[in-house]
């Protein structure tokens with residue numbers, strides 16, 4: 001035997017051994033878990049699964065669609081197992097009401113995913129920290145100091161300035177009849193707003209650190225499929241090489257945040273102070289023991305992650321639906337012209353008067369929920385709706401399916417029809433009814449809803465008020481590609497391209 005074939009043989013043996021250990025351990029684990037379950041405890045229905053994989057193979061490229069299809073057979077409360085993780089998928093408003101509303105606390109935990117352990121400094125932020133006193137403190141701190149109504153309003157001039165810059169850029173394209181990539185325009189304005197508000201800097205290179213590139217990598221890795229999250233004991237083999245990437249990216253992220261914090265510290269007591277989230281968190285660190293440097297970094301990452309893609313993605317979907325539905329675009333332009341003075345830019349104080357805009361944004365969230373699968377985990381065993389749900393069961397609320405639940409939305413279910421909200425008195429908060437809850441619900445509901453809505457409405461209103469939009473090369477509205485791709489926030493798969501022309505030159 002040559003050296004090469006000996007190596008080949010030992011490599012094959014190694015892979016076989018790993019696979020066999022994997023198979024045997026998983027079967028033992030499944031048997032032990034089964035035997036722990038008491039007799040007569042009814043599980044929600046679900047399809048038969050494979051050993052080891054469970055139902056992972058059923059997820060497909062667009063899990064929200066695959067799960068919706070499965071729910072037509074197994075019902076709106078469905079039991080699945082992804083690797084080692086028992087999971088319940090909720091696919092209707094009634095199912096979400098039954099579990100989440102009546103047992104808010106029990107369903108208030110989040111799964112501890114490996115990527116987020118790295119990027120949130122061992123779950124020291126808010127979004128993915130475990131339900132309990134630490135999470136409660138962090139939530140209160142963020143709510144009072146960063147996301148309260150008065151704080152959100154204090155950043156309004158910053159948002160307006162960035163929106164004005166965006167309008168100027170689009171005006172240049174309108175002058176030359178250019179096709180523009182609206183997805184890029186929206187991402188750029190959101191990045192500028194979010195980075196300035198949270199970190200006090202823009203999207204370019206910061207002391208040699210590629211802020212935009214690093215954040216994009218963090219978002220990408222946080223949404224990527226990681227086998228370790230489903231079969232934890234396989235983690236030590238790091239078969240997909242994910243841990244290596246988490247370590248590399250979290251190191252780059254940490255170095256960049258350190259420098260940003262140091263810059264803030266240098267000018268903290270001077271007039272050159274930025275007055276952004278880092279400044280606010282630094283003052284809390286100087287005043288209170290409960291905040292340290294790690295918290296500042298973890299919260300900054302959470303706030304960027306929670307606000308950037310969510311808002312940008314929904315704006316692009318809203319603009320796409322408006323381009324595909326000229327009647328609705330016209331209605332919105334009429335409302336904007338009637339409410340806003342001639343030639344003026346829309347300001348945040350106007351947003352509350354724009355009822356049709358509100359309906360357009362609601363309808364966009366119904367059909368294109370950012371975060372198509374909302375993730376929770378049970379804190380303890382619970383019996384609900386005649387079913388037994390174990391502690392540490394992962395709960396997936398299929399928001400995609402909720403928006404298409406024919407019982408909740410019987411009329412024109414698949415159609416973009418904002419007028420349905422004239423009759424349906426639901427707000428964004430998921431407080432009254434879970435048929436519509438784009439910002440989640442209950443204790444873990446989104447604390448950035450107000451900020452998110454202001455931003456989304458302001459950007460959409462400005463782009464529709466100032467410009468007429470056409471699809472490139474005479475494309476018919478109904479031919480616009482509306483496919484989504486799976487990710488943390490379910491963005492449109494293809495960038496949105498369109499040609500702007502002036503409705504009028506706006507002045508602020």
Ligand code: HEM
Nearest residue numbers: 127303306307310311438439440441444445446448451452
């Ligand atoms: C259009 C924009 C946004 C959408 C659609 C959105 C949506 C959501 C959703 C669905 C959740 C999960 C809620 C649940 O489990 O019930 C969430 C959580 C969260 N969001 Fe937002 N969000 C947006 C903007 C923001 C902004 C601007 C911020 C802050 C700067 C923010 C901060 C958070 C935080 C901190 C959490 C975790 C709360 C917790 O676990 O206690 N979000 N968001």
